Amino acid sequence: MEVLRRRRARERQHWDDCQDAFSEMLSNTSTHWAPWHVVPADRQWFARLAAAAAIANTLITIAPRYPVLDEDVRQDLLAARAELEAEGPKAKGSGKSR
Structure with missing residues (x-):
């Protein structure tokens, strides 16, 4: 000691x-x-609040938007989504129970 x-x-x-x-x-x-952004960490609840405020203020400032996709890219994404959804459970509750 x-x-x-x-x-x-x-x-x-x-x-x-x-x-x-x-x-x-x-x-x-x-x-x-x-x-x-210096976030004081003496109190966890305050550290989380300060970090969330910094992120929220930045998002408000930069005003992000979804990108505009070309139609062919959009169609490719929709096709990929349909394939993935086809692999999943068909209806709610139809999967194996855990």
Whole structure:
């Protein structure tokens, strides 16, 4: 236990350097099109809320839309969907019970 205490004391001496390196890393790698979001993780519920808010705000800002497909690509996708649906259960409840 004493070894752990000594190690922690030595690591604390580097705290300011670590914080400076962290700040420099964020400043030099966060861009307008790929920003960093620092999410505090002291409380799990708040971390989840903060992450969800960052994602929601980004989605609102960029207003994503489904791509417009060429008709031949659309038909290929519909055919693939029909094939996959044909492989599945025919009606609700017709599959094997677990």
